[in-house]
Amino acid sequence: MSYVAVRGGAEAIAQSNRLLDALRALGGDSAPIEIDAIERQMPILHGRVLSEGGLYHPTLAALALKQSLGDPLEAAFMLRAYRSTQPRLATMPPHETSGMRLIRRISAAFKDIPGGQMLGPTPDYLQRLFRFDLIEEEPQTFRDIARGWLGNLPDAALPTSFPKVVDALRGEGLLPQAEPCDGEPFDITRAPLVFPVPRSASLATMARGETGGLLALAYSNMRGYGDVHPTVGELRVGYLPIELPHPVTGELIEAGEVLMTECEIIAMYEDTGTGDKPVFTLGYGACFGHNEVKAIAMAILDRSMQASLAHGPRNPSEDPEFVLLHVDGIESMGFCTHYKMPHYITFQSDLDRLRTTQSKHQAREKETSDAR
Amino acid sequence: MTTPTPRSRWMRAFAAAEADRVLALAGRLAAEHSATHRSAPRAGLALLRLRESVMLDTFYLGEIPVTTARVALLAPDGGQVEGGSVVMDDDVEFAAALAVLDGVLAHGLSGSAEVRGLLDEGQAEIDRTARLRAAMLSRTKVDFSLMAEAGDDDRA
Numbered sequence: 001m002s003y004v005a006v007r008g009g010a011e012a013i014a015q016s017n018r019l020l021d022a023l024r025a026l027g028g029d030s031a032p033i034e035i036d037a038i039e040r041q042m043p044i045l046h047g048r049v050l051s052e053g054g055l056y057h058p059t060l061a062a063l064a065l066k067q068s069l070g071d072p073l074e075a076a077f078m079l080r081a082y083r084s085t086q087p088r089l090a091t092m093p094p095h096e097t098s099g100m101r102l103i104r105r106i107s108a109a110f111k112d113i114p115g116g117q118m119l120g121p122t123p124d125y126l127q128r129l130f131r132f133d134l135i136e137e138e139p140q141t142f143r144d145i146a147r148g149w150l151g152n153l154p155d156a157a158l159p160t161s162f163p164k165v166v167d168a169l170r171g172e173g174l175l176p177q178a179e180p181c182d183g184e185p186f187d188i189t190r191a192p193l194v195f196p197v198p199r200s201a202s203l204a205t206m207a208r209g210e211t212g213g214l215l216a217l218a219y220s221n222m223r224g225y226g227d228v229h230p231t232v233g234e235l236r237v238g239y240l241p242i243e244l245p246h247p248v249t250g251e252l253i254e255a256g257e258v259l260m261t262e263c264e265i266i267a268m269y270e271d272t273g274t275g276d277k278p279v280f281t282l283g284y285g286a287c288f289g290h291n292e293v294k295a296i297a298m299a300i301l302d303r304s305m306q307a308s309l310a311h312g313p314r315n316p317s318e319d320p321e322f323v324l325l326h327v328d329g330i331e332s333m334g335f336c337t338h339y340k341m342p343h344y345i346t347f348q349s350d351l352d353r354l355r356t357t358q359s360k361h362q363a364r365e366k367e368t369s370d371a372r
Numbered sequence: 373m374t375t376p377t378p379r380s381r382w383m384r385a386f387a388a389a390e391a392d393r394v395l396a397l398a399g400r401l402a403a404e405h406s407a408t409h410r411s412a413p414r415a416g417l418a419l420l421r422l423r424e425s426v427m428l429d430t431f432y433l434g435e436i437p438v439t440t441a442r443v444a445l446l447a448p449d450g451g452q453v454e455g456g457s458v459v460m461d462d463d464v465e466f467a468a469a470l471a472v473l474d475g476v477l478a479h480g481l482s483g484s485a486e487v488r489g490l491l492d493e494g495q496a497e498i499d500r501t502a503r504l505r506a507a508m509l510s511r512t513k514v515d516f517s518l519m520a521e522a523g524d525d526d527r528a
Contacts, residue, residue, distance in 0.1 A: 247456030256460025
């Protein structure tokens with residue numbers, strides 16, 4: 001029996017690839033899923049791929065989901081692979097999220113926030129009961145849902161940008177004062193993380209981190225392996241206008257917009273022992289698409305990792321090295337699934353060592369037995 | 373009377389107009405004004421730099437697709453004028469078309485009225501989207517005072 005890789009898998013691999021594609025069409029007479037349908041009817045899953053792929057390309061994110069049979073990790077992997085083939089044309093000036101065109105805005109800190117709270121589209125108040133009528137949804141019924149909701153739109157566009165809750169709290173002296181920092185942020189696509197890393201590296205890594213990975217680590221902090229005790233100061237979902245310089249005039253012009261989610265958490269104040277006025281501490285989370293779990297988890301981890309600056313990490317969620325090296329979905333998926341690949345040589349080595357150890361063990365037992 | 377859309381918003385408005393009509397009009401005007409590429413249109417990526425709002429640090433949220441184009445157009449006096457575009461897309465042909473429309477409209481070349489019409493159509497679509505988003509907010513705005521009047525406990 002050989003444990004050495006041999007030729008012969010090419011045809012099997014080719015057939016496996018064909019089978020994977022055929023699975024989409026086998027055993028049914030359904031129409032192929034349209035890219036537009038994925039983008040519009042599965043916006044949460046679609047947004048997750050956008051953020052974890054680190055590339056806001058809605059069409060390719062939908063195509064990636066179609067190609068990967070709905071696997072968000074594989075789909076994000078495709079976006080990352082694609083982006084690695086593209087030249088970088090520009091780095092943008094800092095974009096302020098105060099200009100976001102919101103579709104949802106809530107606060108768990110105050111009920112009366114400037115501009116008010118708007119629930120927008122959210123599953124928060126659903127009872128998680130099945131709607132069996134959706135199993136066989138008629139196209140006309142489907143179109144009527146939108147028509148029924150639209151009704152009479154207001155004649156004039158109402159404001160969709162609002163002041164931030166944290167700005168109001170900062171004005172009252174309840175939050176740390178902050179000065180805009182315009183230093184060059186860390187580019188995680190060009191440089192490896194070598195610890196300690198600046199906060200810009202942490203935020204960028206988490207912004208394209210895997211939702212479940214971020215949630216698991218933030219949840220450990222929430223349950224007791226940490227003490228952030230967050231309050232969601234503001235959670236926003238909306239469209240950020242993207243401004244780039246005009247190629248002729250150099251003036252900043254709007255080139256498009258990206259859907260994003262943003263969360264600011266307010267955490268308990270800490271006695272710094274410096275005699276400074278006590279103020280609340282803060283955490284920040286943001287990502288492409290509509291993904292509130294990810295934004296909240298990221299904000300909690302941002303705050304927990306800041307805590308380690310004062311006294312070192314006291315638990316996994318405060319340790320930047322632990323957090324940032326374990327939240328990337330592409331990396332962790334790659335490491336996990338590589339175990340499926342042939343390890344014939346290393347396993348042969350393991351077998352040899354085990355057999356040698358077993359022989360020695362057998363010899364020792366025989367010696368013991370003979371001594372009796 | 374509506375306020376003309378400023379040049380800083382032309383790209384988004386053109387992109388919101390019907391793509392086939394944008395390409396058709398730009399193709400005709402490119403021929404009419406002997407358009408040439410000042411530099412080859414380029415498609416690639418741009419890093420989105422975000423200023424987070426709690427400590428005002430900046431970081432990269434991710435990347436976006438970007439295509440830029442820059443064209444020269446023949447002016448009535450025989451000289452050359454320029455148009456340019458930068459769009460959040462990776463369609464080089466579309467970006468080049470927008471650069472032609474940008475140049476024609478910015479310099480008042482013949483065909484400006486048609487370009488203005490297309491721009492207005494795109495702006496109308498943007499306005500409709502803005503009204504839709506505003507409705508999402510206004511129809512889901514929480515009226516806490518009514519809850520209090522109804523005797524609900526809102527102190528959670």
